[in-house]
Amino acid sequence: MLKTRTCGELRPEDAGQEVVLAGWVNRRRDQGGLIFIDLRDRWGITQVVVDRDSAPEAHSTADQARNEFVLQVKGVVRTRPEGSENLDLPTGRIDVFANDIKILNVAKTPPFYINDDERLEREGLDESIRMKHRYLDLRRQKMQKNIVLRHRALKFIRDYLDKQSFVEVETPILFKTTPEGARDFLVPSRLQPGKFYALPQSPQQLKQMLMVAGFEKYFQIARCFRDEDLRGQRQPEFTQLDMELSFVEREDVMQLNEGLMTALVEAVAPDKTIMQKPFPRILYKDAMEQYGTDRPDIRYDLRAIDVTEIAGQSGFSVFVSNVKDGKPVKCIRAPKMAGDLSGTQLRKVAGELEDLAKKAGAKGLAYMALPNEEDGEVKGPIGKFFTVDQKLALFEAVGAEPGDLLLFVSDKREVCQAVTEALRPNLAEQLGLLDPNTLAFCWVIDFPMFLWDEEEKRWDPSQHMFTMPMPEDVDMLNTAPGEARGSQYDMVCNGHEVAGGSIRIHDREIQKQIFPLIGLDMDRAMQQFGHILEAFEYGVPPHGGIAWGIDRVVALLAGEPNIREVIAFPKTQTGADAMAGAPSDADEKQLADLFIKLDLPEDEDED
């Protein structure tokens, strides 16, 4: 080994020891006869002191060293004299007095600050530069921390599940294309001309096969692939904790996963607080009504409260006629958001919120601003349409307090939901309610089995075709499929779906009922899923499972808003690896070997 100790571990009790360190020059200060080098490795930073008088050769080498040079330093650990300690660093009470320094490698000046995350964030940095030089970006303390945290999280999950008798099984990456779901990545086969593998969107089929095979408790940290447009933070390849269990019911899977998540947070992100244990459970329909989404961020309340009855009796004609048309009136209470505002400020704030609401499909957004004083006047154009009693009833319904801003939307149910979804995070941000150190987990359950596809005139599975209906709703498959609930469960945290799963159908008769509902005749079903249906004839146990979005979970644990910060080599928005230059051209022989040729749009063909 070219080092005997790391740059993060030396302490005053090591004083007097001869050590060999190796790492990168984080900073260098030349004070004439003395050169100070902050030497950095994965474990920390240690200050090296080089004295011209006592080690002239080492001093002359140190003199040539620049930031990011790779050095090997031999020296003696010293405690620093009182007053010169750096208590910000765990190694800050010692330094290493060098007697020999070797330049193991030189370095050009990096294109951005590696040694100063704060400055980098203050001054901003084009992400494309970070991505192109990801090997330097990953040297930054923050990125090192994130990648190591990811390792710890996955290690913890594996340890936890191993202790509970789970088996991790690797399933194939070269697998079969399925016309359902998202778009597949295809891989042309050379040995079978004209045929294609598909990269798995998830090991769903394979893990169900493993249940048929009797493994009973399976998991895998699995790579999955979806060739979708890369809106927002989507990545074409992503990592999933994939899990499946036999002889379980919904409650078992939920309990196990809640236990794992709780233990994970406590073990690897002790700076984070889980808002509520056990995780609250929210019915899908309540989530949609109150939060406007099935991925509610419940770090804050700001729920949409149904005030249809009261509003319908008011004198405000929009509400009255909407209510007559069967449209609800919803109210969101933004605590203390209005009390301190002048009339002009209030109109500005309300106007901006109304713009948001309109973007979400509403025709307008009504409001009432409650004064700070108990007996002050309610501001806002619609106040006058409510009698005193109606106002009191309203305030009681939404729990209003002095200074609150009440926002009203009335429209078709879906529009109310969209407006709620749009307003809540915006209000929460304005009110300072988005604490990244709070993890507000909840379960969303009782999803509908199907959503109606108006275009195709058929039902779409709201999760996938192997989701079991809730036992008490099985009969509805024939009579009212739209009302049947599936045994699906989603774990949500801070507005992100972090895991989702269901109990699967293990009863062939139920499966047969599903296919025609979703517009799949038995022939096509056999062609696409024949291997599963066949497997299911040989004694499939009752089973269910779940999959976690690991990139998102780690991002939440790291307090990072963007999953790219917790992936070592993420893709850009065009699916590119900016560092290596992938995807890239293939030569003709490669394509000929695979029995394919390019079929580019005309204008690109002419390039």
Add this chain to the structure above:
Amino acid sequence: MLKTRTCGELRPEDAGQEVVLAGWVNRRRDQGGLIFIDLRDRWGITQVVVDRDSAPEAHSTADQARNEFVLQVKGVVRTRPEGSENLDLPTGRIDVFANDIKILNVAKTPPFYINDDERLEREGLDESIRMKHRYLDLRRQKMQKNIVLRHRALKFIRDYLDKQSFVEVETPILFKTTPEGARDFLVPSRLQPGKFYALPQSPQQLKQMLMVAGFEKYFQIARCFRDEDLRGQRQPEFTQLDMELSFVEREDVMQLNEGLMTALVEAVAPDKTIMQKPFPRILYKDAMEQYGTDRPDIRYDLRAIDVTEIAGQSGFSVFVSNVKDGKPVKCIRAPKMAGDLSGTQLRKVAGELEDLAKKAGAKGLAYMALPNEEDGEVKGPIGKFFTVDQKLALFEAVGAEPGDLLLFVSDKREVCQAVTEALRPNLAEQLGLLDPNTLAFCWVIDFPMFLWDEEEKRWDPSQHMFTMPMPEDVDMLNTAPGEARGSQYDMVCNGHEVAGGSIRIHDREIQKQIFPLIGLDMDRAMQQFGHILEAFEYGVPPHGGIAWGIDRVVALLAGEPNIREVIAFPKTQTGADAMAGAPSDADEKQLADLFIKLDLPEDEDED
């Protein structure tokens, strides 16, 4: 949970407990009023007893159950009466007296024996049937054991490396095509028309990037892909333990990996014996001379001994003229292989070995058969060409003992090696020296940096272009590249390369010397490897690593000759997943989305 206990855990001390078991019917015996069901899950088999008199309903359900039905059984644990215990089963001293049985699912009769591995192996089974019904094949005890062993092995490796401060980092599967090495699997990009990702043949470049990034101790259980012809046991996708360390020398990597391998065997395959610790180290040139391969199986000796000097002085004209032409004479001693054979038998045995030798390129294979008696006559046609003294010198050189068969090959060095490689395992098998419970590890080191490519008239890297020359051989790059040794090390076990690695070049000047030697001008080098060369300008530490073939390692731990037995869902020889039917057709829209079309050979196009 639909079960309270597993089928593997109940013992006499559980007697009297109410339990719920669930699993598959392994066997069922109907003895009139009593039905015995061996209920099986991943953890074992428990005998369930159903009595018609005391539990008529359960009895009638049990009566309908067939092999592989899925049952839930409620009952009471009883100790079996003396004499009726089954001491072959860990649960064989108890049974469960059922009071309630539920059929959770029915099963068709499986296409092969699931409950009788011995019978299956005795009667043989077409592998294609096993692969098509892999979900049933995996139910077999042997396969369950193998897959769980694989899980344990990977878990052990992760624990071991985690304790030594390694970080597991996931690297991309969608990466960049490289024209060097094996053939890539390509993935057409939809977002970048006409471009392709490649699936990684190994994370080699990425792990070196992680060293540039300062992670210092990296590993990954990584999926790798090679689109090669599937001779023998190759799989198009395979699993690698990928590892890279900074600030290390060759010895450090070898020590660490030897320690890990030793600990792994002892922990997860205690029935296996490591033949020699520490692992012997064999120079590449000695391996080639003595074993005819750089993957020697050293469970047995049977080395080729150089007897050129003695044979050149004999009266056997073939040897004499060969030696004059500079060709060596090699002798392999097969202990006790000849003594008991009649002349006819001996000629048959020698003839078969000669056929093997000829297939390997030799013109013939000479032999001497030593009698069992100290003073008996040496048999074989060439004996008479050696004087008594020459024979004695020969016997001493090869350590011959009474009854041994000595085999001689004389030809060009490469032919001698090929013959040695062909004969040794055959002799070992005949002599019963292939014990799967012995793991004979060794290191092969001091590989040549380059092998001469006569066709292309250039040097080929014997490993890859980032392998560092041995420090003392760096100067030879200019003067005698063919003699320079690389810092490569291979770990070999029982004739298989189980791991291979090297110290990498971190010195740009050395890298620049390599490119022209292997016929790569700087322009092409930059185009293909520019991102690495650029990364290496920013302070790359000295580093090196290794990769293990996990499928092979687990196969050795499981005592399985074929890696398919330790892969849950392997591909067949045509790269197919026989169960799911992959690869399969893609529809036109899928191809159009990817800007490719099929380009099939004429006769297939017309289908």
